[in-house]
Amino acid sequence: MLSDSFYLVFVTAIVLSHRVETQVTFDGACPKLDVVGDFDLHRYLGLWYEIESYPAVFSSFASCTTANYSLLPDGNVRVINRSFNTSSKGFDMVDGTARLIEPLKRQAKLGVVFPATRFSRPVPDDGNYWVLDTDYTNYSIVWSCANFNDKSFQFLWHLNRRRQPSQSALAFVGHRIDSFGLERKFLQTAEQRNCPESSETSSMRPVRQPSPTRSSYYGK
Ligand SMILES: *[C@@H]1O[C@H](CO)[C@@H](O)[C@H](O)[C@H]1NC(C)=O
Ligand SMILES: *[C@@H]1O[C@H](CO)[C@@H](O)[C@H](O)[C@H]1NC(C)=O
Ligand SMILES: *[C@@H]1O[C@H](CO)[C@@H](O)[C@H](O)[C@H]1NC(C)=O
Ligand SMILES: *[C@@H]1O[C@H](CO)[C@@H](O)[C@H](O)[C@H]1NC(C)=O
DSSP: OOOBEEEEEEEEEETTEEEEEEEEESSSSSSOOOOSSSHHHHHHOOEEEEEEEOOOOSSSSEEEEEEEEETTTSSSSEEEEEEEEEEEEEEEEEEEEESSSGGGGSEEEEEEEOOOOOOOOSOOTEEEEEEEOOOOOSEEEEEEEEETTTTEEEEEEEESSSOOHHHHHHHHHHHHHHTTTTTOOEEEEOSSSSSOOOOGOOOOOOOOOOOOOOOOSTTT
């Protein structure tokens, strides 16, 4: 669904040092969307497979991408975002930190910080990670939007607890995305076939990001 304040203009490619990133850019400010209320962070933890997403990294060899959320001792969330590099045949990972932005409201608005690497820049600088919809046990629809002048940059992910959700599960999530008025046509299907077995201990060169300094909900 397109409205006056929310329509596609173009897909930009931004070259930043050694990285090429694409972003889906829309005319007008970020639409006002509701996130999951009474968000249960604990149920959200664990392993999610990336099923579809807006293009965030151009021309990478990433496949089998997963996000693993776990609690840090300070109550923030450790984000281990991994993918198999089909070129180097090894796993790449980014190790970041997420925190609830408005913990007392229990809204599913998180801020995610990743260290800058050549292959990680999935979200804009303030790293907003909004869970628009999730049932915790099957799917999550995550959206990120940043205003820039009179435009907005958007990212959208469909994460799933299954590496290969059924057609009906995919259709269900598609309808949910439509119901938010978001554009499905830019979604790219993530490669989740032929994924080698891996364990986190065998992963390469993890980089830890210091935890955000703001007080956390679970730390209180
Ligand atoms: C997720 O990360 C936690 C914390 O590092 C780890 O204990 C757990 O084994 C990971 N889960 C998977 C499925 O990789
Ligand atoms: C995958 O590996 C190739 C080298 O084989 C490298 O050029 C490329 O940047 C890697 N991709 C990612 C996403 O790290
Ligand atoms: C995880 O990181 C990869 C590589 O940076 C990115 O393609 C993917 O969108 C990220 N997924 C999530 C859920 O942050
Ligand atoms: C959602 O996940 C639960 C627990 O794994 C499962 O029992 C249920 O069938 C799933 N629902 C759908 C619609 O896939």
